[in-house]
Each structure stands twice: as structure tokens, then as C-alpha cells.
Amino acid sequence: MADVATLVEQARQGRPRAVARLITLVENAAPELREVMAALAPYSGRAYTVGLTGSPGVGKSTSTSALVTAYRRLGKRVGVLAVDPSSPFSGGALLGDRVRMQEHATDPEVFIRSMATRGHLGGLSWAAPQALRVLDGAGCDVILVETVGVGQSEVEIAAQADTSVVLLAPGMGDGIQAAKAGILEIGDVFVVNKADRDGADATARELNHMLGLGESRQPGDWRPPIVKTVAARGEGVDELVEALEKHHAWLSETGELAARRRRRAAQEVEAITLAALRARIGDLRGDRHLDALAGQVAEGTLDPYTAADRLVAELTG
Numbered sequence: 001m002a003d004v005a006t007l008v009e010q011a012r013q014g015r016p017r018a019v020a021r022l023i024t025l026v027e028n029a030a031p032e033l034r035e036v037m038a039a040l041a042p043y044s045g046r047a048y049t050v051g052l053t054g055s056p057g058v059g060k061s062t063s064t065s066a067l068v069t070a071y072r073r074l075g076k077r078v079g080v081l082a083v084d085p086s087s088p089f090s091g092g093a094l095l096g097d098r099v100r101m102q103e104h105a106t107d108p109e110v111f112i113r114s115m116a117t118r119g120h121l122g123g124l125s126w127a128a129p130q131a132l133r134v135l136d137g138a139g140c141d142v143i144l145v146e147t148v149g150v151g152q153s154e155v156e157i158a159a160q161a162d163t164s165v166v167l168l169a170p171g172m173g174d175g176i177q178a179a180k181a182g183i184l185e186i187g188d189v190f191v192v193n194k195a196d197r198d199g200a201d202a203t204a205r206e207l208n209h210m211l212g213l214g215e216s217r218q219p220g221d222w223r224p225p226i227v228k229t230v231a232a233r234g235e236g237v238d239e240l241v242e243a244l245e246k247h248h249a250w251l252s253e254t255g256e257l258a259a260r261r262r263r264r265a266a267q268e269v270e271a272i273t274l275a276a277l278r279a280r281i282g283d284l285r286g287d288r289h290l291d292a293l294a295g296q297v298a299e300g301t302l303d304p305y306t307a308a309d310r311l312v313a314e315l316t317g
Contacts, residue, residue: 004032008039011138014077019111019138026130027115037130040137045261047079047136048248051161053147053186058169059193063231063240064146068104070241071142079135079143080112081128111135128160129268159267162257163247165240167191168207170199184210187224189243195228195236204228222250280315289314 229236
């Protein structure tokens with residue numbers, strides 16, 4: 001059994017091994033998970049969370065690494081949660097984004113963790129919200145969340161980040177992707193990476209046009225900026241950080257930051273509640289009452305909605 005109080009105290013001091021052990025407890029849904037979350041609660045809500053998403057190959061890992069460098073120059077403690085596809089054999093992270101961020105491996109003020117999706121759709125792992133709480137509680141000033149990269153359906157990051165960054169690159173069909181609902185609508189900041197390639201200006205113009213078509217903003221609303229970068233060389237990264245800081249300031253000034261975090265907390269509580277209810281339903285599968293209801297539905301003497309209402313009444317009664 002892990003000594004949760006000691007681990008949390010060590011994580012607060014910035015000890016990487018303690019942070020890693022806490023996130024492992026989260027991923028494994030360990031019995032100590034409730035105690036971990038209770039211990040971290042007083043320290044949460046301080047970090048600025050930035051999510052990076054986009055199609056595979058646009059340079060999410062390179063951009064994340066470049067942002068780590070920029071924020072470290074500003075004296076910030078940085079956490080990185082890099083969500084990768086799962087190995088079909090081990091269930092672990094398949095690509096391991098830490099390989100592409102080795103330059104930060106020896107920096108004690110940077111914590112990088114690869115996390116497998118384990119089959120969870122939407123670009124994030126089911127354990128991501130709790131892992132973010134661990135990094136927040138460990139005193140990270142900025143947390144960068146890099147998603148799997150599955151295309152326009154990858155919109156879950158908008159529910160987990162204060163600011164969502166959508167990356168595109170010229171010559172990858174991203175102009176067409178950007179025109180689709182979902183990925184276009186979640187972006188707070190858009191980045192055209194690999195801007196030294198032919199077609200970068202055209203991609204930025206097309207993106208600007210699409211944003212204009214979809215605009216229904218009121219005075220004072222945030223209009224997502226478009227930043228061109230060559231992340232591999234660090235070009236445009238300072239401008240990207242400036243855009244992020246402006247969005248962070250706008251969120252704070254308008255009250256949207258608090259509203260987003262309340263929505264995030266509500267979704268987290270709802271997910272935990274639904275998981276608990278699913279577990280209780282699983283316990284009832286061998287129960288006579290559920291068998292009796294299922295039999296009546298199969299025979300046509302009871303409809304499934306009424307059966308479900310009766311089951312909910314039993315679970316919540």
C-alpha cells in the first residue's frame with residue numbers, strides 16, 4: 001500500500017518519482033485513488049492547462065517540446081501529459097512521446113508522462129482528468145496536454161483544457177479537415193506549423209476564411225488567432241506563447257476561465273458517478289430482480305424503458 005500523504009508531500013516538492021507513482025495509481029484505478037484525490041484537492045486549480053491537438057504528422061510533439069523550452073525560459077514549472085495510442089499487447093503507450101522530448105529529461109522543473117488511451121475515444125485517456133490533478137497539485141504552473149492525433153473527431157481536449165490549440169500543416173489536407181465542424185470549433189488558438197513549406201500562407205488564408213464564415217461572435221468575444229511556426233527550429237514559438245497568454249488573460253478577465261473549470265469539474269463528477277453506477281449494475285447481473293426484468297422484456301410483457309426505470313429506482317433507492 002502506498003503512503004499517500006508522503007507521496008503527495010514529495011510531489012509538492014517537485015520530486016518526479018512521487019509524481020510518477022501518483023499518476024500510476026490513477027491509471028491503475030488503485031484503491032488509494034480516492035485518498036490521492038482528497039489529498040490533492042486543496043492544491044488544485046492553480047495550473048494553466050493547454051491542450052494541443054491536430055492530425056497525425058502536424059508536429060504536435062515537436063511543438064509541445066518547443067513550448068516547454070519557451071515556458072522554462074519564463075521560469076515556469078511545466079508538466080506534459082502526452083496521450084498515445086495503446087499497444088494491443090501490453091495496453092501501454094505505443095509511441096512514447098518522451099522519446100521526442102529527451103532534451104527536457106534532465107530538467108527537474110519539467111515532468112513528462114506518456115499515457116495510453118487504453119481504447120478510450122476522443123483523443124484522451126479516461127484517466128487524464130485525474131492525472132491533470134496530480135500535475136496541478138505537484139505545483140506545475142503550465143500543463144501541456146498532447147492528444148493522440150486522430151483527426152476531426154478529437155474534440156474531447158476542449159473539455160479538459162483551459163486553452164485548446166489546433167495544429168495544422170501545409171500539404172496534408174488539413175484545409176479540408178479544418179472546414180469540418182468539431183475540430184474547427186474547439187480551437188482557441190490555431191497554429192500552422194512547418195510554415196517553411198510551400199502552401200503555408202495559403203493554409204493560413206483558408207483557415208482565416210473558414211473562421212470568418214463560422215463567426216457569430218459578439219463584441220468582446222475571443223477571436224482565435226492564427227500563428228505560423230516552424231517548431232523544429234523554434235520559429236514563431238514566442239508568438240504562440242504570446243497568443244496563449246493573451247487567451248489566458250481574456251479567460252480570467254471575462255470569467256470564462258472559472259466557467260470552463262466548473263464545466264470540467266461537473267463532467268469529471270458525472271463520469272465518476274456513471275462508472276460507479278455501471279459497477280453496481282454489473283453486480284446486479286446475477287441478481288434475480290434483473291433476471292426477472294430481462295425475462296419480462298424478452299417475453300414482451302414489459303418494455304425496456306420501464307424495466308430500466310425500475311432498475312434505476314432499485315439502484316438509487
